[in-house]
Amino acid sequence: MKKIILIAAVLFALQTQAQVTRAMLQASGLTCAMCSKAVFKALTAVPFVEKVQPNIQLSTYELSFKPGAKLDFDALSKAVVDAGFSVSNLKLTAKFRDLKVENETTVTLENQAYHFVNVAPQVLNGEKTIHFIDKNFVTARDHKKYGKATALKCFGTGTMDGKRIYHVTM
Numbered sequence: 001m002k003k004i005i006l007i008a009a010v011l012f013a014l015q016t017q018a019q020v021t022r023a024m025l026q027a028s029g030l031t032c033a034m035c036s037k038a039v040f041k042a043l044t045a046v047p048f049v050e051k052v053q054p055n056i057q058l059s060t061y062e063l064s065f066k067p068g069a070k071l072d073f074d075a076l077s078k079a080v081v082d083a084g085f086s087v088s089n090l091k092l093t094a095k096f097r098d099l100k101v102e103n104e105t106t107v108t109l110e111n112q113a114y115h116f117v118n119v120a121p122q123v124l125n126g127e128k129t130i131h132f133i134d135k136n137f138v139t140a141r142d143h144k145k146y147g148k149a150t151a152l153k154c155f156g157t158g159t160m161d162g163k164r165i166y167h168v169t170m
Contacts (some may be wrong), residue, residue, distance in 0.1 A: 004102075005074040006067035007072055008167075017029065018096045018097070018099060018109040018124075019095045019110075020071060020092060020093070020094045020109075020110060021064075021093050021094055021095060021127065022062060022063060022064050022065075022092075022093050023062075023063040023065075023073075023076075023090060023091065023092050023093065024060055024061070024062055024063070024090070024091045025060065025061045025063060025076060025080070025087060025088075025089070025090050025091075026042070026058070026060045026061075026087070026088050026089035026090075027039045027059050027060075027061070027080050027085045027087060027088065028059065028085060028088035028139070029084070029085040029086055030059045030085060033056060034037055034057065035084075035085065036054055036056045037078055037126075038055050038083045038084065038085075039054075039061065039083050040061065041083070042050055042080060042082060042083035043061055043063065043076065043079055043080070043106055044077040045079065046055065046075050046076060046079050046167070047075075048065050048066050048069035048071055048072065048075075049063055049064075049065060049066070049067070049076075049103060050064045050065055050066045050067075050069075051063070051064040053095070060089075061078070067107070070110075070111065071110065071112065071128065073092075073112075073132065073166060074089065074136065074164070075139070077087060077090075077136040077137060081136075082147070084166065087136060087137050087138075088138065088139050089131070089137070089138060090131070090132040090137040090138075091129050091130070091131050091132070092129065092130050092132065092168075093128070093129045094109070094127070094130070094139050095126065096125055096126065096127075096128050097125060098123060098124075098125060099123065099124040099125075100121075100122075100123050100124075101116045101119060101121070101122060101123075101124060101170075102116065102119060102120070102121035103116065103117065103118060103119050103120070103121075103149075104116070104150065104152070105163065106119070106136050106160075112164075112166060113160070113164065113165040113166065114130070114165070114166050114167075114168050115152070115154065115155075115160075115165050115166070115168070116168055116169065116170075117133060117146055117149050117150045117155070117167050117168070117169050118146065118149040119169055119170050120167050122170075126164065127153060128170070129170075130168040130169070130170060131168060131169050131170070132166060132168055133146040133154075133167050133168060133169055134157075134158050134166060134167050135158075136158075138142070146167070146169065148169050150167070154167075155167055
């Protein structure tokens with residue numbers, strides 16, 4: 001019984017080290033207001049997205065998520081691609097509590113695995129922003145640049161041991 005309580009406490013601690021508050025997505029390939037509207041409509045159709053605030057001049061979209069919803073960042077990228085465009089930047093803002101990170105570490109937050117690349121050792125507290133650097137979330141040039149900062153093969157595939165892992169930096 002003690003083992004079950006200990007395991008439950010550890011899992012709860014991992015889940016409560018961060019709470020996602022919002023994301024900022026930048027789309028590329030937009031040339032007009034109709035393009036921006038197509039991306040806006042695609043993002044609002046994603047089931048876990050609660051609100052989308054577009055900035056047409058910057059081609060960015062501030063996203064807020066439905067409380068308690070399971071987040072799937074690949075679904076955001078797919079929505080943009082299906083609208084005919086691509087994601088050139090995705091930043092996730094979350095409230096952290098005593099989360100230790102350093103280069104080449106992997107942490108689990110809200111049932112998602114995040115591998116930190118090119119970061120100095122630090123403890124995350126308060127609201128912080130992490131930048132996705134997987135190939136579906138940055139330009140090809142940036143993806144190549146960050147690829148030089150890690151030796152792990154999962155950077156190219158986005159999976160480790162058959163499970164999705166997001167690569168991020170600060």
